[in-house]
Amino acid sequence: MDLRVLGCSGSIAKDSRTTSFLLDDRVLVDAGTGVGDLSLDELAAIDHILVSHSHLDHVLGIPLIADSILRRRLEEPVFRTLQVHALPATLEALRRHLFNDVIWPDFTRLPSPQRAIVQLQPLAVGQHLQLAGLDIEVLPARHTVPACGFAVQTASGWWVYTGDTGPNAELWQRLRGRRIAQLVIETAFSDDEHALAEVSGHLCPSMLAAELAQLDADMRTAITHVKPGEMAAVTGQIAALGMDLPVFPLARGDRFRF
Numbered sequence: 001m002d003l004r005v006l007g008c009s010g011s012i013a014k015d016s017r018t019t020s021f022l023l024d025d026r027v028l029v030d031a032g033t034g035v036g037d038l039s040l041d042e043l044a045a046i047d048h049i050l051v052s053h054s055h056l057d058h059v060l061g062i063p064l065i066a067d068s069i070l071r072r073r074l075e076e077p078v079f080r081t082l083q084v085h086a087l088p089a090t091l092e093a094l095r096r097h098l099f100n101d102v103i104w105p106d107f108t109r110l111p112s113p114q115r116a117i118v119q120l121q122p123l124a125v126g127q128h129l130q131l132a133g134l135d136i137e138v139l140p141a142r143h144t145v146p147a148c149g150f151a152v153q154t155a156s157g158w159w160v161y162t163g164d165t166g167p168n169a170e171l172w173q174r175l176r177g178r179r180i181a182q183l184v185i186e187t188a189f190s191d192d193e194h195a196l197a198e199v200s201g202h203l204c205p206s207m208l209a210a211e212l213a214q215l216d217a218d219m220r221t222a223i224t225h226v227k228p229g230e231m232a233a234v235t236g237q238i239a240a241l242g243m244d245l246p247v248f249p250l251a252r253g254d255r256f257r258f
């Protein structure tokens with residue numbers, strides 16, 4: 001599997017893009033501001049968007065992608081929809097707050113209700129999906145809104161993305177014993193903001209260490225969703241913890257092959 005990191009920041013600033021990962025050119029995992037760096041051809045190649053939860057930094061690209069690719073799709077001999085997969089509560093939030101004909105036109109009914117560019121597909125935690133040749137599992141997450149993560153089977157083991165989450169014992173139970181090629185886990189805040197991490201359903205370095213201690217896998221761990229301006233503090237605090245496993249920060253533009 002080919003993985004492109006389009007965005008892995010907790011918010012925006014120059015050179016910071018919010019969460020978006022592109023798998024094998026056709027499956028997007030979250031649609032943060034990182035999608036804005038894709039060409040129109042690259043956007044038009046996307047068939048599926050997996051959405052971890054309803055927060056703006058993960059969904060804002062969805063209505064804009066629908067708008068950008070619609071003309072291309074209408075020119076193709078067979079009309080291809082953009083399939084958006086998420087938990088039912090997340091789909092309801094997209095319908096009510098984005099595709100509501102106020103914030104953005106309702107692309108779940110455009111260009112016509114019979115042949116709409118966006119199709120919303122409900123997911124459940126534990127479900128396995130086959131999308132664009134990839135075997136994808138929906139993982140539990142613990143956040144302030146209904147949320148999930150995703151695991152994708154690759155030739156080198158599972159690629160695991162936690163989504164936005166606080167402490168999540170259920171996830172480590174589910175992953176126990178598996179071969180993991182890469183774990184992408186959020187660490188949104190530094191330890192100076194431990195209390196904020198707790199109330200907002202995120203992790204900070206000391207909480208990250210407690211999470212990783214629950215999984216005895218030989219894996220490479222990449223941290224994501226660090227707030228702009230906090231990277232030095234977060235990576236310094238992680239280094240000071242002296243964890244056994246290699247932990248490194250993801251960067252926009254990173255590309256991996258698993």
Ligand SMILES: [Zn+2]
Nearest residue numbers: 053055143164
């Ligand atoms: Zn969130």
Ligand SMILES: [Zn+2]
Nearest residue numbers: 055057058164
């Ligand atoms: Zn987020």
